[in-house]
Amino acid sequence: MHPPQAQWEMPFFDAHHREMAPQLADWAALQNVDETDDRAACKDWVARLGRDGWLRYCVPAAHGGALPALDSRSLVILRETLAFHSPLADFAFAMQGLGSGAITLGGTPEQQAKYLSAVATGQKIAAFALSEPDAGSDVAAMATRATRSTAGWMLNGTKTWISNGDLADFYVTFAKTDPDAGSRGISAFVVDAPQAGLDSSAHIHVMAPHPLATLRFAECQLGPDTLVGTVNGGFKLAMQTLDIFRASVAAAALGMARRAFAEAVHQARQRRMFGQHLADFQLTQARLGEMSALIDAAALLTYRAAWMRDCSTTQGAGTPAYTAAAASAKLTATENAQRVIDMALQMFGGRGVQVGEKVESLYRDIRSLRIYEGASEVQLLILGKAALR
Incomplete structure (x- = not known):
């Protein structure tokens, strides 16, 4: 079954969108991924999307991306088309962009060089760790703390409902660096996996299977180069x-x-x-x-x-x-x-x-x-x- 294509002729889209859309639809129709095991399938989808160039739309051209900057209309075409064929394929694609987005927007040149090209090729799986047991829609209520240490930062707390949990190669993790400042006291860090002090083994099983887990940080030591953006600038990111x-x-x-x-x-x-x-x-x-x-x-x-x-x-x-x-x-x-x-x-x-x-x-x-x-x-x-x- 093939998704419709007429919508891409609407004036919202440009020539390169109209050229990409049918190519993507043809590609997606040819894929045959065994989704019995959602974690294995997600890895398979990331590998295929990276190998055939579709993950290049998750990062800017300076780091191997398809376009000079992240383009919402390209993301819309990709997600609509992938979700038509396989919601798990859509999930795998989206998390590469969402998990690396803060690095694209606020990462240092070294962080961008380390992670973004690997995201674009599917060599690294990304994750976005924001939600907590008592801080979902109310982000300012997060309890995870990042405190300064001799090595850089120490992370303590719990994140949950984390997509690609226990599967990702790195987690962009948000934590309070000023506990009394609400949303103005949140910073972002990139945490490589595996990592001492990080336990991602608690998988969450939901009615539409896809990789989810709870992350527990217990005196997780991070270097000073793991801060993404500015101190207390994480909420904005x-x-x-x-x-x-x-x-x-x-x-x-x-x-x-x-x-x-x-x-x-x-x-x-x-x-x-x-x-x-x-x-x-x-x-x-x-x-x-x-x-x-x-x-x-x-x-x-x-x-x-x-x-x-x-x-x-x-x-x-x-x-x-x-x-x-x-x-x-x-x-x-x-x-x-x-x-x-x-x-x-x-x-x-x-x-x-x-x-x-x-x-x-x-x-x-x-x-x-x-x-x-x-x-x-x-x-x-x-x-x-x-x-x-």
Whole structure:
């Protein structure tokens, strides 16, 4: 099954996007990765994406990247297309960019040289360690501490829900360096694995399997060269990194919704009931029409947000207008995708809940996107505050 391509002709995209998209779709359709073991599959996807040049879109050209700077529209195309074929492939790709984003934005030349080219080739697997047991949406409440030591820094605390946990070669880790300063007292560090004082063995099992773990730091000694950016500048780095990738989360949801829609259309054309095809019933046609409209609405908001970050001089990265646009995109795309996939599953009847059916796995895959990188409720607060301003 092949994803649609007509959307890339929209004016949000440039010539190089329109050239890349069909090449990526053809490549993704040819991949055959055994995803029975999610950790082994993730390693396989990173190796393939690196070998064939797709991870080059996760880093800038100065360090082996495909483009001069990180380009949100390219990330959108990549994540939408990969998620259409395999949400785990999308996960593997996205974490390379998210896990190395702070180094791209604020790393020293030495850090960038050490990590970014290896990310682009798939030689190093990256991770982004921000969330804690009591600090998810409320980042300022994090309890992990980094204190100065004779060797540089000492890290103590716990991070959880860490994607690529116990799989990554390095973790960009956020910790309090000024415990009384809230979000203004957070710094970022790059922690190589394995590392004395770091225990990443506590795997987390979720309903849509992918590599997750809890990280425990106990007197983990870090050198002075592990600080990413400035002391107490970590919150800004984290938010800037998430800013780049927020529209791409919407794109991943969009890719899953498009796949569910394609599966539903195929089912409607093939399934016979009461002497005719399921597609011949007006209720089926109405349901497909609703799914199509939900997808189109999400797509327009997603592409607009990515375009604003890349191109708009007055509403681009870091502006309140972009923040609201990205929130609208993530909220609408993830919530709409959940509805589309649910409707697709319903169209399959009993088969829809059978393990092994694509719509069944999509039903599990989509659920976490409404939570991570800014839950739907957080996006609603962003939009509400923007309206009141």
